[in-house]
Amino acid sequence: MGAHDHGHGHDHGGHGGHAGHAHGVSADADRRWLAIALGLIGSFMAVEVVVGILARSLALISDAAHMLTDAVSIVLALVAMRLAARPARGGFTYGLKRAEILSAQANGLTLLLLAVWLAYEAVRRLIEPPEVAGGPVLVTALAGIVVNVAAAWCISRANRSSLAVEGAYQHILNDLFAFIGTAVSGLIVLTTGFVQADAIATLVVVALMVKAGYGLVRDSGRIFLEAAPAHVDPDAVGDRLVALDPVTEVHDLHIWTITSGEAALSAHVLVEPGGDCHAVRRDLERLLATEYGIGHTTLQVDHAQEALLSVGRPGETGGRDDGHCASPHGPVHREGPHHH
Known part of the structure; x- marks a missing residue:
């Protein structure tokens, strides 16, 4: 007797305005946009490290480190997309859908760890400022702004309701602000010779990294702790x-x-x-x-x-x-x- 009933309502379409993104063409398009952004960032990052070392600019090296986390975040988002698309089997009854949340958590943690290292370096440089070549810094930072705007545009075309994609997008957006700060610092060093501007720009980058990193760790942490x-x-x-x-x-x-x-x-x-x-x-x-x-x-x-x-x-x-x-x-x- 008694109606004992387990009802399973499955909605594979997804909600929140990204129903069409669940599979097929749109997932491939997402991957393509992310891959283009990855190519842009990877190639520019290599140039930036070289210029940063030659110009002795911590702001440039910190931007490059930030770009490395951008690249890693996109790679993680791409891997997570591939894993999440796999069907559920064996012990993984939800499939590997949480791979994306792991990727967001890794992104957040790398941002926070890098921020600690850069903050330490920047404070050291405020106390004993090295000579910084403002010209190359300014030129490289302006190029970085262009590259980041292009990469951010690519990623904004992908499905940002995914926390992994949103993580990559946050990285790139922060990088864009960081480059603007670096360009300003390069200009100040060039026009006034105030070399500490480089370290100050680095600290601005650090603040942005902490904000983005904390947001990603908090959001992915909620999901891991099974919060509503x-x-x-x-x-x-x-x-x-x-x-x-x-x-x-x-x-x-x-x-x-x-x-x-x-x-x-x-x-x-x-x-x-x-x-x-x-x-x-x-x-x-x-x-x-x-x-x-x-x-x-x-x-x-x-x-x-x-x-x-x-x-x-x-x-x-x-x-x-x-x-x-x-x-x-x-x-x-x-x-x-x-x-x-």
């Missing part, structure tokens, strides 16, 4: 679900993110004794997909009375647990004025 998507409040979702007739209680509500733009939800839902469990499940799935963009749901729907009857002292039900959780995780949402 930032725009979804699980309490509000629980209250919304329990408001639907004939639902009487929602507990064990879990909302997490598989990979960027792909949220999943599971919950145990109790329905009035006369209610239609299957219809309730369908209604809840529709509500979650339309109002919250959650397309992957697993809902266990039971009649309230049966579930309550089966809860007694351990052993009373012959060791059977008829679906009701012995210790629900998180708040219990009930119908009526007192939701929790």
Whole structure:
């Protein structure tokens, strides 16, 4: 007896305006745009390291180091795209979709570690400034601005709802600001001979790197810690679900993110004794997909009375647990004025 039901609503199209990006042509196009940006950045970076060493400019070398992380971030995004596209098999029941989040985390960490090293070098140079050749610095930085604008444009054409692609984009955008700072410092060194401008420009780059790195580590960390998507409040979702007739209680509500733009939800839902469990499940799935963009749901729907009857002292039900959780995780949402 009792309608015990697991409903799986799978929405492979994706949400948040990138439905078409999920597979096929658009994924290839994304890869192509990222590869073009990678070519631009890789070739310019080599030039920049050489000029930076010859001109003794830390700002240029720091930009080149930043560009190296740009290149790595694009390579990681490309690898992650390839891995995430693989079908789920064996022990990896979600496939390798989290590869992209690993890539974002790696990007964030490299930015933060580089920032520490560059900050140390810049402070050292403020105290004992070496001679810096302003001319080559200015010319190289202006060329860097052009290269970064082109690379940023390429990446903006790819699907930025992916955290890996967004990570690469953030890297390049920060690099662009860094080059503007370096160009200004080159101009100052050239016109006034104030060589400390080079180290000051480096510290501006460091601040930008810390900001971008922290953002990426925080966002990917949320996903690894199975937090609900930032725009979804699980309490509000629980209250919304329990408001639907004939639902009487929602507990064990879990909302997490598989990979960027792909949220999943599971919950145990109790329905009035006369209610239609299957219809309730369908209604809840529709509500979650339309109002919250959650397309992957697993809902266990039971009649309230049966579930309550089966809860007694351990052993009373012959060791059977008829679906009701012995210790629900998180708040219990009930119908009526007192939701929790």
